[in-house]
Amino acid sequence: MSQRKHAVAETCPVARSVDLVGDRWSLLIVRDAFDGTRRFGDFQRGLGVARSILAERLRRLVEEGILAVQPASDGTSYQEYVLTPRGEQLFAVVVALRQWGEQQLFQPGEARSQLLERATGQELAPMQPRGADGQVLGAWQAVVRKPTAP
Amino acid sequence: MSQRKHAVAETCPVARSVDLVGDRWSLLIVRDAFDGTRRFGDFQRGLGVARSILAERLRRLVEEGILAVQPASDGTSYQEYVLTPRGEQLFAVVVALRQWGEQQLFQPGEARSQLLERATGQELAPMQPRGADGQVLGAWQAVVRKPTAP
DNA sequence: CAGTATCCCTCAAGATACTG
DNA sequence: CAGTATCTTGAGGGATACTG
Numbered sequence A, B: 001m002s003q004r005k006h007a008v009a010e011t012c013p014v015a016r017s018v019d020l021v022g023d024r025w026s027l028l029i030v031r032d033a034f035d036g037t038r039r040f041g042d043f044q045r046g047l048g049v050a051r052s053i054l055a056e057r058l059r060r061l062v063e064e065g066i067l068a069v070q071p072a073s074d075g076t077s078y079q080e081y082v083l084t085p086r087g088e089q090l091f092a093v094v095v096a097l098r099q100w101g102e103q104q105l106f107q108p109g110e111a112r113s114q115l116l117e118r119a120t121g122q123e124l125a126p127m128q129p130r131g132a133d134g135q136v137l138g139a140w141q142a143v144v145r146k147p148t149a150p
Numbered sequence C: 001c002a003g004t005a006t007c008c009c010t011c012a013a014g015a016t017a018c019t020g
Numbered sequence D: 001c002a003g004t005a006t007c008t009t010g011a012g013g014g015a016t017a018c019t020g
Helices: A013-021 A026-034 A040-047 A051-063 A091-105 B013-021 B026-034 B040-047 B051-063 B091-105
Strands: A067-071 A079-083 A141-145 B067-071 B079-083 B141-145
Touching: A013 A026, A013 B026, A013 B091, A026 A040, A026 A051, A026 A079, A026 A091, A026 B013, A040 A051, A040 A079, A051 A067, A051 A079, A091 B013, A091 B091, B013 B026, B026 B040, B026 B051, B026 B067, B026 B079, B026 B091, B040 B051, B040 B079, B051 B067, B051 B079
Parallel strands: none
Antiparallel strands: A067 A079, A141 B141, B067 B079
């Protein structure tokens, strides 16, 4: 997905975005990153994606400046993947997808992942996206509103 | 994309959304639909997608309740593809992708498609999404804000 | 013009085994 | 544990010809 470019991507920002994160896994990786996931194995288990695919996706997300690599916060010599500012800006996209999925693709009583439980109507329960330092970035809210006046 | 399901899609609304519209073309078709495109040939020329692919995507988007088929508004006996309410709710997703693309993937002076010219900073110029009847749906605005208080 | 029917081909995705 | 290396598969995608 992210390799072969749309012709329209020259001028259309939506197409250009889709070229970068419009594949099966990238946005789910980003979603988990917002959720605090940082390590290879946690992404892998959380998503159920093949290791080779995950490795390639992570590499590309780093290339694109969406994730960055850090030394592990615990003692180990491994790496951690954290959102860059550019990656953090994808929060709006993830929230919009989540909101749409919640409203349109779930039955009222149907089970959904915990983080979404508090969502009600158009107003969305704030997530707690975390920055590279592990700090909560702030209580973002994504609001899509339709003003009264047409 | 839309056929093979993520395992996580059982409970994660983001994954479920990605399963439906997370392929290379669906969101671009929806984007064009917001723009007023309704006819097969116009989608085809606008996107540069293969006819067979476009036909399949349109069919699936109709199946999923994102687009609906209408008799052509001019005299002809052909069909038109218009957004359903469910499809219209995808506006937030398209806007978020557009906003991210604009801010992160374009150089300051770089050319981008006309509809986006007025976008400034976090505040986004309203698009004019049109409903099935051709009426402008209203001056939607998508705002992503970061409140002052963490 | 609006699709459908074929054919072909690439590459994303998965499984598995291997290494530091 | 955190990846890399390899192999295989199949579906997504493109081109083109055909039809009402």
